Amino acid sequence: MSTKAVHLELVTDLTTDAFIAALRRFLSRRGNCINLYSDQGTNFIGANNKLKEIAEATGSTFGIQWHFHPPGAPHFNGLVEAGVKSVKSHLLRVIGEQILTFEEVYTVITQIEAVLNSRPLCPLSSDPNDLLPLTPSHFLCLEPLNVELPSPDFTKSPINRLDRWNLLQRMVQDFWGRWRTEYLHTLQQRMKWNKITPMIKMGDMVVIKDEQRPPLQWTIGRVVEMHPAQDGVVRVVVVKTANGRLMRPVAKLSVLPVN
Numbered sequence: 350m351s352t353k354a355v356h357l358e359l360v361t362d363l364t365t366d367a368f369i370a371a372l373r374r375f376l377s378r379r380g381n382c383i384n385l386y387s388d389q390g391t392n393f394i395g396a397n398n399k400l401k402e403i404a405e406a407t408g409s410t411f412g413i414q415w416h417f418h419p420p421g422a423p424h425f426n427g428l429v430e431a432g433v434k435s436v437k438s439h440l441l442r443v444i445g446e447q448i449l450t451f452e453e454v455y456t457v458i459t460q461i462e463a464v465l466n467s468r469p470l471c472p473l474s475s476d477p478n479d480l481l482p483l484t485p486s487h488f489l490c491l492e493p494l495n496v497e498l499p500s501p502d503f504t505k506s507p508i509n510r511l512d513r514w515n516l517l518q519r520m521v522q523d524f525w526g527r528w529r530t531e532y533l534h535t536l537q538q539r540m541k542w543n544k545i546t547p548m549i550k551m552g553d554m555v556v557i558k559d560e561q562r563p564p565l566q567w568t569i570g571r572v573v574e575m576h577p578a579q580d581g582v583v584r585v586v587v588v589k590t591a592n593g594r595l596m597r598p599v600a601k602l603s604v605l606p607v608n
Contacts (some may be wrong), residue, residue, distance in 0.1 A: 350386075354464040354485035355432055359451065359460045365395035372396065376517045379489075386416045387425055393417070435528060436461060443523040460497075460564070467494040467565045468532055469523040471605050480569050481593055482554060482605055495565050502563070513530055525564040533558060536603035548583050551575060555588060555602040557595070570595065 356379060358371040368454060376382065387393045397415045404411040418425040449457070451588065470481030487495040502509060503519035504526065511519060533556060549555070549572060557568040573594065574587035588595050588602070 350429060352485050352488040353428070353432075354489055355436075355462055357436065357462045359455045359458060361451070363392050365392050365399055368396045369399065370394045381415060384414050384416060386418070386429070388426070389417050389420050389485070401485070426532070432465070435531070436465070439524050439527045439531075442527065443520045447516070447520075449517075453513065457517055457520055461524055463494050463497070464521070464525055464528065464564055467567070469554075469567055469569060469605055471607060477552050477571055477573075480554075482556075482567075482569055482573060495567070497565055500563070521564060526560070533587065533603045536605065549575070549586060549599055549602065549604060554605045557588060557597060558601045558603070558606065561607055 356375060358374060360367045360371050393415075394417070400413075401411050424430070436458075444457075463486075463504070466485040469484055471483050473479055473481045473483045473487075481493065484493050486492065500518045500522075502522065503515055504522050506515075506519065508516065508519065536556065551572055553572045555570055555572060557570060559568045562568060568590060570588035570590040572586050573589045575583045576585045577583045577588075584599050585596060586599060586602070588597055
């Protein structure tokens, strides 16, 4: 809830036993959790009751406090539902009518998890020379997720000419292109021109829109020069990046929130 990190697990059905198995995998990889929030799905309620029964029978304690939301109220867990929506809507589009095996689906959603956890949240520090943003992966891996195995760009390749594993990379690259654009738009919400919006400022950390970047790669920079027009509105700035200075229009920049 506090880091907005995403963990995706693949299950074969919606039974209580399948969810308990997924929960065991989650705890084995991420560590113990104290609070768990969910809706009142029958598999969630069944898992809560079954784990409590096992704890009583074995004389141990069930150390998780399970919080159930009221039925028919998904907005009570809006942060999680937003993450589910961002994954599900694009995942259904990139998979389409392809029939994938369990291993293939698990590979795709694991790479998508890395994409979601690589998103920049805010500046890592107030140092103007620091070009690293804070990401959910800092809390999971103690470092940014910006490196993956090299892969060619398959987005322009015909699907019927790709083998199975190249097809999976095509799906991940399509998901990256769709989701990245949507996420940057949430950072760059602007009103119509009849309303004055806050202008970009010196030292702001920004994400530069670059459609050619591969998955997990974000172009981050700091605003070091501003070029206001005659009406006083800044529409072009110079951004300091790890590869040098770039002049970019403000419309191609998404400012990371400070808080």
